[in-house]
Amino acid sequence: MKNRLYRFADRISDGESFCVRFERRGFKGLISSKEMEHQLGGHLYLILKQQGKSPKVNLEDPDKIVTVQQLGNLIGISLIDKELRHKYPQVRVK
Numbered sequence: 001m002k003n004r005l006y007r008f009a010d011r012i013s014d015g016e017s018f019c020v021r022f023e024r025r026g027f028k029g030l031i032s033s034k035e036m037e038h039q040l041g042g043h044l045y046l047i048l049k050q051q052g053k054s055p056k057v058n059l060e061d062p063d064k065i066v067t068v069q070q071l072g073n074l075i076g077i078s079l080i081d082k083e084l085r086h087k088y089p090q091v092r093v094k
Contacts, residue, residue: 005040008066008079009047017058020044021093024070031070040068065093 012018020041022033041057044066048055062082069076085091 004077005044005047005066008077009044009051011079012044012048012053012055012064014053015056016063017056018044018048018064018066019057019059019062020066020068022068022070023094026070026072036068040066067093 018041020037022036022040024031024033024036045055045057064082065080065085067078067080069078080091080093085093
């Protein structure tokens, strides 16, 4: 899953803030959503640093949110920017 973050790192510009949100459905007690957010966010931070960017983490109102949804063995990853969240308030990420 961490290797998939490279394509999203390319969509985060230098100076933009980001956070990672992980929502799981299933695997209760086996996978901690907060721990996954921490691990994936740390990995994305390192990718951005390797690309020569100055990453900023903002958990409250980031410029970009990388959302990871797990449903059993299936995983979906998307990137939601601040403009989309403000234009469409119904788009919410926990």
